[in-house]
Amino acid sequence: xHGNEPSLTSAEPEAILRLSGVSFAHGGQTVLHGIDLAxxxxxxxxxxxxxGSGKTTLLRIIAGHLQPAxxxxxxxxxxxxxxxxxxxxxxxxxQHLALFPHLSARRNISFGLEVRGVPxxxxxxxxxxxxxxxxxxxxxxxxxxxxxxxxxKQRVAIGRALAFGPKLLLLDExxxxxxxxxxxxxxxxxxxxxxxxxxxxxxxxxxxxxxxxLSESIIALRDGRVVQQGAPAExxxxxxxxxxxxxxxxxxxxxxxxxxxxxxxEVLLVRPEELLPGTRRDHGDGDCPLIGQAHSVSFxxxxxxxxxEADGLFWKMxxxxxxxxxxxxxxxxxxxxxxxxxxxxxxxx
Amino acid sequence: xxxxxxxxxxxxxxxxLVVALVLPTVVVLLRLAFCRPAHGTxxxxxxxxxxxxxxxxxxxxxxALLAFTLGFALAVAAGVLLLVCPLVWPMRHWQGGWLLAGxxxxxxxRLAGPLAPLVALKRVLPQGVLAAWLxxxxxxxxxxxxxxxxxxxxxxxxxxxTARGLGARRSQVLRRIALPLxxxxxxxxxxxxxxWGLGAFLGPELLAGPAGRTLAxxxxxxxxxxxxxxxxxxxxxxxxxxxxxxxxxxxPRRWLGEAP
Numbered sequence: 001x002h003g004n005e006p007s008l009t010s011a012e013p014e015a016i017l018r019l020s021g022v023s024f025a026h027g028g029q030t031v032l033h034g035i036d037l038a039x040x041x042x043x044x045x046x047x048x049x050x051x052g053s054g055k056t057t058l059l060r061i062i063a064g065h066l067q068p069a070x071x072x073x074x075x076x077x078x079x080x081x082x083x084x085x086x087x088x089x090x091x092x093x094x095q096h097l098a099l100f101p102h103l104s105a106r107r108n109i110s111f112g113l114e115v116r117g118v119p120x121x122x123x124x125x126x127x128x129x130x131x132x133x134x135x136x137x138x139x140x141x142x143x144x145x146x147x148x149x150x151x152x153k154q155r156v157a158i159g160r161a162l163a164f165g166p167k168l169l170l171l172d173e174x175x176x177x178x179x180x181x182x183x184x185x186x187x188x189x190x191x192x193x194x195x196x197x198x199x200x201x202x203x204x205x206x207x208x209x210x211x212x213x214l215s216e217s218i219i220a221l222r223d224g225r226v227v228q229q230g231a232p233a234e235x236x237x238x239x240x241x242x243x244x245x246x247x248x249x250x251x252x253x254x255x256x257x258x259x260x261x262x263x264x265x266e267v268l269l270v271r272p273e274e275l276l277p278g279t280r281r282d283h284g285d286g287d288c289p290l291i292g293q294a295h296s297v298s299f300x301x302x303x304x305x306x307x308x309e310a311d312g313l314f315w316k317m318x319x320x321x322x323x324x325x326x327x328x329x330x331x332x333x334x335x336x337x338x339x340x341x342x343x344x345x346x347x348x349x
Numbered sequence: 350x351x352x353x354x355x356x357x358x359x360x361x362x363x364x365x366l367v368v369a370l371v372l373p374t375v376v377v378l379l380r381l382a383f384c385r386p387a388h389g390t391x392x393x394x395x396x397x398x399x400x401x402x403x404x405x406x407x408x409x410x411x412x413a414l415l416a417f418t419l420g421f422a423l424a425v426a427a428g429v430l431l432l433v434c435p436l437v438w439p440m441r442h443w444q445g446g447w448l449l450a451g452x453x454x455x456x457x458x459r460l461a462g463p464l465a466p467l468v469a470l471k472r473v474l475p476q477g478v479l480a481a482w483l484x485x486x487x488x489x490x491x492x493x494x495x496x497x498x499x500x501x502x503x504x505x506x507x508x509x510x511t512a513r514g515l516g517a518r519r520s521q522v523l524r525r526i527a528l529p530l531x532x533x534x535x536x537x538x539x540x541x542x543x544x545w546g547l548g549a550f551l552g553p554e555l556l557a558g559p560a561g562r563t564l565a566x567x568x569x570x571x572x573x574x575x576x577x578x579x580x581x582x583x584x585x586x587x588x589x590x591x592x593x594x595x596x597x598x599x600x601p602r603r604w605l606g607e608a609p
Contacts (some may be wrong), residue, residue, distance in 0.1 A: 043525045063514050065510055065514070084458075084513070085510070085513040085514045086513050086516045086517060088514075089516070090514065091514075091515070092511065092514045094507055094511060096505065096507065096508075098506055098507040098508045098510070098511040099513070100511075100526060101505075101508075101530070102530060102605055111512070111515055111517070111525075112516050114513035115512075115515065115516050115517040115518070115521050115525070116516050118479055133557075159517065161515075164515065164516060214418060271513075337520070338423070
């Protein structure tokens with residue numbers, strides 16, 4: 001503990017975690033560049049970025065397994081930069097879960113309590129309460145991790161990180177190894193568990209769908225820098241960066257300038273769902289008709305992503321799955337007057 | 350054909366060869382151990398039966414010989430484990446060139462054959478049990494190291510980081526996570542060293558002198574110096590049983606921290 005450091009408790013009463021200028025270099029290469037961020041108590045925040053953006057490194061710094069150089073980690077108002085992992089009181093779920101293979105599901109969960117001096121019997125009873133919370137069947141509780149299914153292992157890993165009442169729950173891409181259906185189910189479960197336990201949660205993921213669907217706040221990371229932090233809708237609809245706009249979902253990024261919307265050189269973001277199917281006759285004041293030929297069609301079940309060429313530009317548009325056109329079909333669509341986001345100016349057109 | 354059956358077929362020739370080589374030897378050894386010794390130039394009296402060799406082994410000097418052999422073997426196993434654990438532990442994460450260099454460093458002196466290092470030890474150490482013990486530890490160490498390394502490299506050691514993140518101190522991580530996970534490898538390396546120590550021959554023979562005679566070196570003397578083949582066979586049988594028992598032993602479940 002560094003007693004001469006000022007406490008941030010009064011300045012940021014709700015920030016359970018705060019990073020100030022956190023940098024990290026490895027093998028002569030800078031992985032993180034002066035990260036500043038704050039997590040509000042009780043929220044579920046996602047750290048979103050592509051592979052190699054520094055997400056896991058940042059999580060390991062928060063957990064105390066790596067030391068920032070330079071930078072400060074504040075936990076609940078205390079400078080915890082030099083605290084060892086065992087003194088930080090954080091629960092962490094690793095990408096590969098890292099369950100203790102020689103301990104039963106129950107003993108995995110009671111481990112965090114037992115090492116804190118809670119008697120075995122009480123620790124096991126509290127572990128059972130946690131297992132109830134994460135929804136692990138009674139029959140699976142005395143089994144070794146190797147004999148559990150993927151979903152059951154996830155539940156044990158989350159339960160283990162929650163059982164001792166951590167200040168903050170850190171999850172490092174915990175759903176990566178699961179199939180799509182189980183991943184969807186576990187996302188819902190995580191949301192429920194987080195809501196019921198009220199624990200502040202930081203989830204690392206490279207999955208945009210996961211980040212947008214799960215979190216109250218997203219921190220977008222690229223090449224070791226925070227690109228933007230905000231609510232999912234804010235980042236999706238009003239990104240500050242063309243890369244982020246593309247990373248968060250399908251995007252039309254127009255740089256040639258569109259009449260009344262953007263100047264040449266400015267980047268205009270139009271989401272595929274903002275383009276409406278319709279004919280020249282349907283458009284109103286300020287609407288811009290786009291007519292062209294389908295270049296590619298990607299069927300997605302309920303919807304279909306059509307790429308078409310109009311006025312020398314390629315546009316992506318979502319149409320209902322049952323109206324899926326074929327490549328080469330004539331496409332008529334309308335860019336409504338209110339659609340789009342001028343990334344360069346940071347405003348609606 | 351299912352993979353299990355394919356594996357069985359592939360293993361069958363090797364297994365058959367081992368059985369064909371070992372089984373007759375063991376049968377002859379057992380038969381010989383219960384024969385009366387021959388008079389004159391013969392090895393044994395065919396068709397005779399006696400328990401005298403075993404009675405001799407489990408009384409008087411025989412017990413002292415057994416006790417010394419057991420004590421020596423335990424000391425070899427302990428010495429090997431004390432050295433091999435800290436030696437191999439950092440190597441569990443090594444990759445590529447570092448791993449190759451480490452493995453070569455462990456094996457290279459051993460590749461020169463057992464006699465070269467023993468002769469060197471004979472030059473630098475006074476004759477005695479300590480020199481024999483050191484020689485046997487040196488001889489088995491590379492094999493024990495490879496066995497332990499093989500096990501340690503198969504364990505996901507991120508669990509140590511996880512354990513610390515859950516609040517465990519370094520000592521708790523070592524006791525509750527690292528040791529139980531490493532134990533199967535340590536146990537196997539210990540079994541190997543103990544089995545080796547029970548059959549220790551070269552070290553005691555070359556470096557210990559008469560004071561450090563083990564079951565294996567006495568077997569050699571009985572067979573080749575005294576021509577008492579049935580006694581040597583009885584000693585061989587006891588040795589075989591002891592080594593078999595060592596390799597059949599399993600660590601207690603609670604040491605492994607298994608689920609209740």
